[in-house]
Amino acid sequence: MAAGVKRRMGAATWAGAMLLAAGGQVLAASKPAVTPEARTAAYFDSIVHDRAQLRLFLQAMPKGGDLHNHLWGAPYAEDFLAWAGEDGLCVTTPRPTIAAAPCDGPGKVPAKGLAQRDPALYAQAIDALSMRNYTPGAEGAEASGHDQFFSTFDRFGAAAVDNIGPMLAVTRELAAIDHVGYVESQANPNALHDFGAQAEGTAWNGDFAATLAALEPKMPEAIAKARREMDAAEAEAARRLDCARAAAEDGPCQVEVRYQAFVERAQPPSFVFAQMALAFALVEADPRFVGVNIVNPEDHPTSLADYSLHMRMFQFLAARHPTVRRALHAGELAPGLTPPRDLTFHIREAVEIAGAQRIGHGVDIAHETGASALLARMARDRVAVEINLTSNDGILGVKGADHPLALYRRAGVPVVLSTDDEGVSRGDMTQEYLRAATEQGLRYADLKAMARDSLEYAFLPGASLRTSACDPAIATPNAACAKLLAASPKASAQWRLEQAFSAFERAPRLP
Numbered sequence: 376m377a378a379g380v381k382r383r384m385g386a387a388t389w390a391g392a393m394l395l396a397a398g399g400q401v402l403a404a405s406k407p408a409v410t411p412e413a414r415t416a417a418y419f420d421s422i423v424h425d426r427a428q429l430r431l432f433l434q435a436m437p438k439g440g441d442l443h444n445h446l447w448g449a450p451y452a453e454d455f456l457a458w459a460g461e462d463g464l465c466v467t468t469p470r471p472t473i474a475a476a477p478c479d480g481p482g483k484v485p486a487k488g489l490a491q492r493d494p495a496l497y498a499q500a501i502d503a504l505s506m507r508n509y510t511p512g513a514e515g516a517e518a519s520g521h522d523q524f525f526s527t528f529d530r531f532g533a534a535a536v537d538n539i540g541p542m543l544a545v546t547r548e549l550a551a552i553d554h555v556g557y558v559e560s561q562a563n564p565n566a567l568h569d570f571g572a573q574a575e576g577t578a579w580n581g582d583f584a585a586t587l588a589a590l591e592p593k594m595p596e597a598i599a600k601a602r603r604e605m606d607a608a609e610a611e612a613a614r615r616l617d618c619a620r621a622a623a624e625d626g627p628c629q630v631e632v633r634y635q636a637f638v639e640r641a642q643p644p645s646f647v648f649a650q651m652a653l654a655f656a657l658v659e660a661d662p663r664f665v666g667v668n669i670v671n672p673e674d675h676p677t678s679l680a681d682y683s684l685h686m687r688m689f690q691f692l693a694a695r696h697p698t699v700r701r702a703l704h705a706g707e708l709a710p711g712l713t714p715p716r717d718l719t720f721h722i723r724e725a726v727e728i729a730g731a732q733r734i735g736h737g738v739d740i741a742h743e744t745g746a747s748a749l750l751a752r753m754a755r756d757r758v759a760v761e762i763n764l765t766s767n768d769g770i771l772g773v774k775g776a777d778h779p780l781a782l783y784r785r786a787g788v789p790v791v792l793s794t795d796d797e798g799v800s801r802g803d804m805t806q807e808y809l810r811a812a813t814e815q816g817l818r819y820a821d822l823k824a825m826a827r828d829s830l831e832y833a834f835l836p837g838a839s840l841r842t843s844a845c846d847p848a849i850a851t852p853n854a855a856c857a858k859l860l861a862a863s864p865k866a867s868a869q870w871r872l873e874q875a876f877s878a879f880e881r882a883p884r885l886p
């Protein structure tokens with residue numbers, strides 16, 4: 376197997392290469408059919424009905440990237456309650472919410488020490504700040520999974536807003552536990568919200584160019600503020616994870632993290648446009664930010680009313696900032712949640728007007744007008760869909776055969792698994808793989824292909840390993856490959872994933 380031969384990273388084309396181990400010794404030359412990958416796939420099939428064994432296997436399996444991960448949604452309620460204690464915040468009673476000090480008024484107790492002082496209230500608070508024990512219609516519970524899910528953000532918001540660093544630390548920690556090597560975190564410095572809020576009072580006249588011109592003089596200062604916030608947050612995360620000491624160890628500090636700057640779609644147009652303009656400018660100014668997104672419930676009345684306007688704003692700003700990529704929440708809707716008309720065009724406009732390179736969720740694709748043509752276009756243009764199985768079940772009640780994952784795969788649209796809000800959902804990336812196997816019938820080769828695609832469609836800069844002269848079957852890259860790996864963060868992450876797969880599949884005993 377000569378190094379430097381161009382090949383696609385398909386499972387079949389690599390089978391032969393896998394016969395050579397690190398260092399080149401021949402492992403199984405006389406039995407070419409049993410590659411480490413084939414052995415691993417056969418093992419997966421043998422344990423797929425043993426849920427606990429499958430969890431063990433999938434936890435250890437390398438998973439590439441998590442491309443749809445909200446910074447505020449990643450921490451668990453226990454983390455927010457701990458930070459609330461550190462920050463001197465309060466927990467309200469009888470319906471627990473994290474609230475500002477002072478904590479000695481009626482219906483407020485200090486968050487600090489709550490777990491020890493009042494374990495019952497602490498447990499209620501965890502339930503209120505997440506999907507744990509959520510039962511529709513129960514006393515004190517929201518009316519639906521959708522309402523419960525989104526209402527948690529307001530309840531823990533006071534402990535999130537000034538804790539970007541601790542949230543980053545938890546994001547890294549969770550990724551490392553799951554063998555996720557790369558996270559694209561939807562993480563806004565507060566400067567982005569402030570910039571939108573300052574513009575909120577400005578009358579909206581629909582003139583994009585004039586509005587942008589009026590905003591531009593204020594943008595350099597806001598960008599500088601945003602970057603300083605992220606500098607401080609990253610330093611705080613590194614301090615909490617003790618990264619100075621753990622620099623060489625495989626763990627949270629080695630997870631590669633980049634950010635998406637996002638827009639709050641439930642806000643009025645002046646707010647949304649200003650925030651979006653700053654988000655694009657920030658991505659252009661700071662290489663830690665690799666794309667823009669749009670958040671808030673897609674079925675919020677303002678999100679629905681302004682949907683097409685927002686897509687045209689993206690179109691306008693993308694033309695001004697052609698290198699800035701878009702991963703847009705679109706089609707996170709289900710029949711009954713909104714009138715049918717709202718299900719017919721969101722994904723299409725995100726692709727055709729906003730020019731999204733990736734779609735978040737895409738759950739209502741089958742309801743889109745011209746869905747087959749849209750699927751064909753997404754397959755042709757390699758518009759990847761970020762699939763969030765746990766979140767879609769919890770918020771929309773869509774799972775199993777109702778989920779469009781199989782539809783996307785049949786159409787040849789690239790798909791990747793992601794967590795969305797793993798802390799709110801009380802899940803993790805391994806659970807997404809587990810659901811893909813047990814509820815969607817995916818097998819080892821399918822999961823491995825999605826893990827690879829999670830880096831191929833990541834917004835990490837640089838050329839892809841897939842189209843390079845690198846041969847990942849050889850543990851030490853040749854000179855040309857080493858040069859590419861040094862220049863391309865994407866290829867470098869892909870190389871690490873391939874080495875991780877190689878080690879995983881060659882283990883004497885598979886987990």
Ligand SMILES: [Zn+2]
Pocket residue numbers: 443445704735795
């Ligand atoms: Zn999301």
